[in-house]
Amino acid sequence: MLASKYRRCWLLLLAWAAWGQLPAHAQAPKLNYGLAQPQDPATLPQAQAPSIAPTRRAKVPPRTVLAAAPDGQFRLTQGWELAAANQVPAAGAAISRAAFSSASWYNATVPGTVLTSLIDQGVYPDPYIGLNNLRIPDTLARQPWWYRIRFRVPAARRGQSAWLLFEGINYQADVWLNGQRLGTIKGAFRRGEFDISQRLNAAGDNVLAVRILPPPHPGV
Secondary structure, eight states, rough: GGGGGOEEEOOOEEEOOOOOOOOOSSSSSOOOOSSSSSOGGGGGGOOOOOOOOOOOOOOOOOEEEEOOOOOOOOEEESOOOEEEGGGGOOOOHHHTTTTTTOOTTTTSSSSOOOOHHHHHHTSSSEEETTTGGGSGGGGGGGEEEEEEEEEEOOOGTTTTEEEEEEEEEEEEEEETTEEEEEEEEEEETTEEEEEEEOOOOOOSSSEEEEEEOOOOSSOO
């Protein structure tokens, strides 16, 4: 069975974007990037209850868990890290190497969105409580992000064919493994798969790095 050859990576990363509709008389598309400057505070809604600031969680050393599925697949769900791409000057070839330091990165929640991870880590408050959503900048959806995980091949699977599967990414992903670029996934919630049989380090650490980019023209 084809699925029995796969080593599955479940990675659901959703970029938050504003979607709108152009007026019929528009002659050229306009990028839907919201306000060009902060809204007048006097026009914002007011809450009756005081706002409670989130508590920043300390970084926990990532511990990768390869969750075995009955069909011979494995899910990479724990051990991911996250960082804003503009805070990481290195390229994918370096980030996907074991020697790269990710000590300043956040622990990431996968599957989940970038915002899910930042809320879980106490960077931003829960947007579903009160007016907390006003404290979350919409710039989160307009910049690239890096995800990274380190894992080892199970001893019983060494020497076998291995495929890396992504169940859905929004909007674009550049994928790197052990210093080598695997390819790109592009399109809203598109799946992707890569044959990594010849690129795995069977006896040591493997590092997967995924650069997520938002839609180039949200709302168009």
